[in-house]
Amino acid sequence: MLTNIIEQIERLVLHMEPRHAVRFLNVSPPWAIEAMQRARFRRTLRLAAERSSFYREQFRQRGIDVRRIEHPSELGDFYTTGEDLRAHGAEAFLTGRADTAFETTGTTSPIPKRVFFSQRELDEMGRTSAIGLYHLGIRAEDRVLSAYDCSFWVSPVVLRVGLQYLKCFHVEAGKIAPREFYERARVYQPNVIFGEPSWLVRLSELARDGGTWPLKLLFGGGENITEEARQIVESVWNAPLYLSYGQTESFGTLGAECERQDGYHRNDLFFFFEMPETDTDGYGELVYTTLVRDVMPLIRYRSTDLTSLVNEPCGCGLFAKRIAKIRSRTDEMVVCGMGNVGPWVFEEVLRNVNGHGADWQAVIRHDGRRDVVELHLEMEDFDHRAGVEQAVIANLRNRFADFWKNYEMKLYDFRVAPCAPGSLRNGRKLKRVMDERQMIPVAHQVNQRAHLSRESVDRSLD
Numbered sequence: 001m002l003t004n005i006i007e008q009i010e011r012l013v014l015h016m017e018p019r020h021a022v023r024f025l026n027v028s029p030p031w032a033i034e035a036m037q038r039a040r041f042r043r044t045l046r047l048a049a050e051r052s053s054f055y056r057e058q059f060r061q062r063g064i065d066v067r068r069i070e071h072p073s074e075l076g077d078f079y080t081t082g083e084d085l086r087a088h089g090a091e092a093f094l095t096g097r098a099d100t101a102f103e104t105t106g107t108t109s110p111i112p113k114r115v116f117f118s119q120r121e122l123d124e125m126g127r128t129s130a131i132g133l134y135h136l137g138i139r140a141e142d143r144v145l146s147a148y149d150c151s152f153w154v155s156p157v158v159l160r161v162g163l164q165y166l167k168c169f170h171v172e173a174g175k176i177a178p179r180e181f182y183e184r185a186r187v188y189q190p191n192v193i194f195g196e197p198s199w200l201v202r203l204s205e206l207a208r209d210g211g212t213w214p215l216k217l218l219f220g221g222g223e224n225i226t227e228e229a230r231q232i233v234e235s236v237w238n239a240p241l242y243l244s245y246g247q248t249e250s251f252g253t254l255g256a257e258c259e260r261q262d263g264y265h266r267n268d269l270f271f272f273f274e275m276p277e278t279d280t281d282g283y284g285e286l287v288y289t290t291l292v293r294d295v296m297p298l299i300r301y302r303s304t305d306l307t308s309l310v311n312e313p314c315g316c317g318l319f320a321k322r323i324a325k326i327r328s329r330t331d332e333m334v335v336c337g338m339g340n341v342g343p344w345v346f347e348e349v350l351r352n353v354n355g356h357g358a359d360w361q362a363v364i365r366h367d368g369r370r371d372v373v374e375l376h377l378e379m380e381d382f383d384h385r386a387g388v389e390q391a392v393i394a395n396l397r398n399r400f401a402d403f404w405k406n407y408e409m410k411l412y413d414f415r416v417a418p419c420a421p422g423s424l425r426n427g428r429k430l431k432r433v434m435d436e437r438q439m440i441p442v443a444h445q446v447n448q449r450a451h452l453s454r455e456s457v458d459r460s461l462d
């Protein structure tokens with residue numbers, strides 16, 4: 001009964017003008033949100049067990065009676081993984097009729113993960129995004145240009161709906177070359193620009209040379225960024241760059257930064273976040289359960305992102321708790337200027353390329369301006385480097401249209417780095433893809449750690 005009332009109130013909040021919604025949510029007591037989460041969790045779990053063939057079978061095999069489960073942690077070691085989505089196919093997860101689908105590419109396999117949604121879900125996610133963007137200062141009089149990639153990607157669609165609620169002027173350029181965007185965008189005089197972080201860095205380099213115009217803010221989604229690169233973008237435009245964090249599986253935003261740029265305020269209304277295992281720093285893999293999805297709910301989905309849950313209030317005053325800046329991924333996939341790359345990508349670019357040994361390792365660095373992908377190859381004769389590099393780049397061009405597009409846009413550099421035979425492997429399993437970028441400045445990392453060990457990490461939402 002109480003939960004029903006709270007749910008009605010939340011529906012009402014979502015339909016309010018964003019400025020009223022932020023004010024209202026800020027004064028809502030935490031227990032009300034927790035009660036709603038639990039009720040939604042129970043409903044989602046029952047729906048999944050009844051209608052999704054994947055979950056029905058999993059729960060049957062494990063002897064799980066969902067009517068007795070009140071909290072995600074009671075599911076023990078049951079999780080849903082990206083591998084499950086790929087192996088069983090999205091259809092095995094469906095619990096209702098879908099209106100649209102999006103894909104997530106890369107990761108550890110060339111097979112994309114497909115995720116289905118309804119128009120109602122899209123609408124609700126759009127309204128929530130509108131509340132978040134309003135909190136960052138976006139208003140009806142703003143002029144927004146977006147360079148989000150519209151190909152199978154969820155974010156441009158959610159943004160479009162969100163901006164409809166904010167009633168902004170909005171032009172979708174798509175992910176075109178930063179130079180072309182720069183020339184064509186000026187005419188519209190946008191004061192807000194959306195794009196992928198590495199793309200925004202390249203755009204900012206062009207603007208530094210060619211001149212800027214007044215911006216209120218920039219907003220990046222789809223990948224992480226080093227603080228160094230963020231600094232470049234912000235100093236060129238003299239405007240803040242905010243990031244969101246999400247996955248296609250979550251239907252976009254799981255959380256977004258506020259003006260403090262210290263972690264992502266999470267969406268506890270739509271997701272149940274958990275961190276079942278943490279290291280001594282309070283960091284672990286983020287696991288989430290969807291709470292308002294009825295087409296393709298996900299129960300305890302392993303994000304493969306390494307972060308921590310920050311439950312202490314943020315200086316900005318927003319009610320929502322936070323997810324710390326993502327440290328790295330738990331699998332070997334790296335999201336960088338090249339795109340989403342995993343070991344299989346490099347196996348493919350090395351196919352039929354001669355002149356190097358069997359071992360290889362890709363190292364992602366950042367040279368202060370853009371990401372650099374260094375493919376370390378063992379070679380008897382370093383004179384072969386140029387020929388090998390040529391063949392590898394030809395494979396990149398012929399086999400990976402997206403990675404090639406980003407290369408041509410100068411979103412990253414790609415180099416072959418020769419090394420002596422036998423030097424890559426030291427008897428252990430060779431880590432194929434290494435991300436050596438420093439995502440969190442060292443001083444900040446130390447502060448954050450001191451902070452975390454004191455009080456802020458609450459290992460579950462209970």
Ligand SMILES: [Zn+2]
Nearest residue numbers: 258260314316
């Ligand atoms: Zn904040």
